[in-house]
Amino acid sequence: MSVFDLLQRPAGKATIAHRIEAVLREDILHGTLAPGSRLNLDSLRTQMDVGLSPLREAVTRLVAEGLIEVAAQKGYTVAPISLANLNEVSALRVELEPYALRKSIENGGLDWEADVMGALHRLNKTDRIPGDPGSLSEWESANNAFHLTLIKRCDMPLLLKIHHSLVSMNDRYRHIYLKAVRIQREVIEEHTAIAEAAVARQADRAASLLTGHIERSTNNLRHLIAAALPKDAS
Structure with missing residues (x-):
């Protein structure tokens, strides 16, 4: 557009x-x-x-x-990009996002549960086709909506604002370096497991799964970026 x-x-x-x-x-x-x-x-x-x-x-x-x-x-x-910046963004998400999810599990009701499963369904029905900018953007939008829905009932506006900023910075790395990567089955399985644990009110499991998901995604992205960035940009 x-x-x-x-x-x-x-x-x-x-x-x-x-x-x-x-x-x-x-x-x-x-x-x-x-x-x-x-x-x-x-x-x-x-x-x-x-x-x-x-x-x-x-x-x-x-x-x-x-x-x-x-x-x-x-x-x-x-803003420049670097592995150091990516690592910092990931570290902050690992601290804040699972915490926000725990709060959402405490505060959220049936409407929140329905929203989580609805966001999961939309995400799992959205394909990410390498080389198709439209489908890439659509999938990233659905992915971000899913993550936000998980934590939105933390009812902490400042935390959500910080999270939005972190997601925006993380998205830049994803958009630039994941153009040729199709969605893998393990990503769908991870999202499903997180959502199911969240609506089952299994806070420890849901937070642990979310932490592992963020760390694994960042690690995969880190390998792609390390191969592409100049030595002095790490």
Whole structure:
């Protein structure tokens, strides 16, 4: 979807700044805006045919999300990628996400259970086809929705905000390096086991399975990235 398509949507649906933010996020997550590249706001403003004020607002939000960095005298740059950053993102998810899941199991009712199993069904019915950007995005969206549904009843807005930022940073590695990887059966089995343990109120098992899932996924991604990154980027 182009920025033109987004900007032509009815004004009530979202502000122009939110639409610009969505386009920039998509370009960053998929590597169209390369990690470490400088962002010239005047050039972006001309390219997108938007005002400087909503563009700055969109960029500021992405700075808060960790996808763009800003430094005095240097302006804005797309956040670089590295194994160290991936490891930090994974370590934080391993600490926060299972904790949030435990809280969701405590707080969630039947509606939450139904939402979890519904998100699992959607995810397991969504294929990820190598070389098909549409299917890749659809699967990643379903995957993120599943993980969020698991923890949403932690009822801790700050934790959920931090989690959203971590997922966005993790997604960039996934979008760039998993383009040629099809979903494996073990991923479906892991998601199913986590969901079933969660709705069965088996908090220890669910948290342990989620931890192992995050660690295994990161380890697989780490091997792909290590082979592609320059030596000094690790």
